[in-house]
Amino acid sequence: NAGVTQTPKFQVLKTGQSMTLQCAQDMNHNSMYWYRQDPGMGLRLIYYSASEGTTDKGEVPNGYNVSRLNKREFSLRLESAAPSQTSVYFCASSEGLKREGGNEQFFGPGTRLTVL
Amino acid sequence: EDQVTQSPEALRLQEGESSSLNCSYTVSGLRGLFWYRQDPGKGPEFLFTLYSAGEEKEKERLKATLTKKESFLHITAPKPEDSATYLCAVRSYNTDKLIFGTGTRLQVFP
Numbered sequence: 001n002a003g004v005t006q007t008p009k010f011q012v013l014k015t016g017q018s019m020t021l022q023c024a025q026d027m028n029h030n031s032m033y034w035y036r037q038d039p040g041m042g043l044r045l046i047y048y049s050a051s052e053g054t055t056d057k058g059e060v061p062n063g064y065n066v067s068r069l070n071k072r073e074f075s076l077r078l079e080s081a082a083p084s085q086t087s088v089y090f091c092a093s094s095e096g097l098k099r100e101g102g103n104e105q106f107f108g109p110g111t112r113l114t115v116l
Numbered sequence: 117e118d119q120v121t122q123s124p125e126a127l128r129l130q131e132g133e134s135s136s137l138n139c140s141y142t143v144s145g146l147r148g149l150f151w152y153r154q155d156p157g158k159g160p161e162f163l164f165t166l167y168s169a170g171e172e173k174e175k176e177r178l179k180a181t182l183t184k185k186e187s188f189l190h191i192t193a194p195k196p197e198d199s200a201t202y203l204c205a206v207r208s209y210n211t212d213k214l215i216f217g218t219g220t221r222l223q224v225f226p
Contacts, residue, residue: 004159031212033213040218041218042203042216042217042218042219043160043203043205043216044216045213045214048212048213050212058213090159090160092159094212096212103147103148103207103212104148104150104162104165105150105162105214106162107152107159107160107161108159109158109159110157110158110159
């Protein structure tokens with residue numbers, strides 16, 4: 001099993017350009033997440049999807065959109081990139097809300113995005 | 117508001133020098149406390165989940181413990197390959213979102 005995969009690994013954009021970050025998981029997980037990680041800020045949740053067909057805003061959703069394409073895939077779109085969106089983006093997945101259990105999240109390798 | 121604070125921000129150890137990392141948390145009903153390891157340029161790697169005060173879990177040189185206010189990650193006789201950033205996160209009831217701390221960067225020197 002590949003776990004969580006993300007493409008691309010690196011990307012450089014100019015201000016105003018758009019792009020989509022792709023994420024896929026092969027663990028049959030219900031929930032998927034997008035985070036950004038900045039120095040000194042830790043991991044911050046952008047959007048998440050508790051199940052196929054649903055999406056919700058996280059802590060820092062402005063400037064982003066998401067699509068839960070199917071159970072496996074969850075994409076993150078930057079419509080008009082800004083320098084403030086320079087960051088490392090991680091996708092994660094988990095089994096989702098359960099009556100018991102901790103709902104561990106498993107992360108992909110990340111996409112390093114620079115906006116000039 | 118749910119909150120996680122990790123200390124110290126950075127820790128330098130000599131190989132074999134045991135120490136502990138701290139994760140203090142405030143959460144409305146703890147559903148789980150998670151420890152992750154993150155190597156440079158990679159995604160976080162899951163280590164442990166702790167559910168209730170008094171619980172302990174071990175993996176090789178790592179041991180995680182939990183009280184009602186904080187968790188410790190004890191590192192016994194560390195090796196250079198233990199060098200990484202260690203992240204702590206909490207989950208409260210009725211949500212599957214995690215709140216992360218900013219991490220402790222551990223460096224172990226031979």
